Amino acid sequence: MQSDNPKQYLLIDEKPVLVHTLLKLQRSSLIDDILLVVPENDIFSVRENIERQYRLTKIRNVIAGGKERQDxxxxxxxxAGNEYDIVVIHDGVRPFVTEDMLARSIEAALRFGAAVAGIxxxxxxxEVDCNGGILRTLDRETIWLAQTPQxxxxxxxxxxxARAAADDYRGTDDASLVERLGITVRMVMGSYTNIKITTPEDLVWAEAFLKDAAVHDLPPAGYKENDDS
Known part of the structure; x- marks a missing residue:
């Protein structure tokens, strides 16, 4: 990102990316509590400068993260223990999640046990080899790009x-761990605007998207999408 500041703390419209994401969850009628996982050294500043400053009352606790996302x-x-029936896992740098996306993902998880937003x-x-040689062309009709919420x-x-820990398995997302149990994870339509902010170009796009929404007096990421059909 060409910045010493971690991407979740970079500013969009004068607020950290993480705050935009948390405000979506704070305002959602579908989310009861938020367990916010951050680097251990960030816990105090996140509590002071994010949780308290923006009155994020749904944050139940700010927890130390691990070396990698899976940790x-x-x-x-x-x-969390055994307190919750449904667990929603969401990237802090995906600030354009919508209420509709959350609703459909939760509904699918209730029906099927596991659901992932994707496009x-x-x-x-x-598919290429280690030297960049093309091995084959995959059928685009069956290729979806996974997002969060999962x-x-x-x-x-x-x-x-628990199985991943026992097998010392590292997956690329949460759904991949569930797939190893033989459980079919349901794919739910996400949104092409539900980007993960990881590059300077993403940040520029996000700024423009928010400004466009403000000009048209729209919610920043919209609260209504087309259904899955």
Whole structure:
């Protein structure tokens, strides 16, 4: 990001990216509590400069993360224990999640046990070898790009993380751990605007998107999308 500041703390419209994301969850009628997982050295500043400053009353606790994302989610699950029936896992740098997306993901998880927001690939996808040689062209009709939220029945995601720990398995997302249990994870339509802010270009796009929403007097990421059909 060409900045010493971690991407979740970079500013969009004078607020940290993380705050935009947390405000969406704070305002959602579907979210009861937020367990916020951050680097251990950030806990005090996040509590003071984010939780208290923006009155994020749904934050139940700010928890120390781990070396990698999987370790951080594991810490969050351990803290949550058996209190919740449904667990919603969401990236702090995806500030354009919508209420509709949350609703459909939670509904699918209640029905099927596990659900992930995602979008169909617009581009042709190639499988390549370590030297950059194309091995084959994948069928674009079956390729979806996973996003968050990723939503699970509590026991499903706890079992998946326990199995991964026992096998010393590292997955690329939470759904991949559940898939190893032989459970089919349901894909739910996300949004092409539900980007993960990881590059300077993403930050520029996010600024423009918020400004455009303000000009048209719209909610920053919209609260209504097309259904899955």
């Amino acid at each position: 951080s989610v594991s810490n969050g699950l351990a803290y 169909p690939s617009k581009d042709t996808v190639k 939503v699970f029945r509590r026991q499903v995601i706890q079992d998946a993380y």
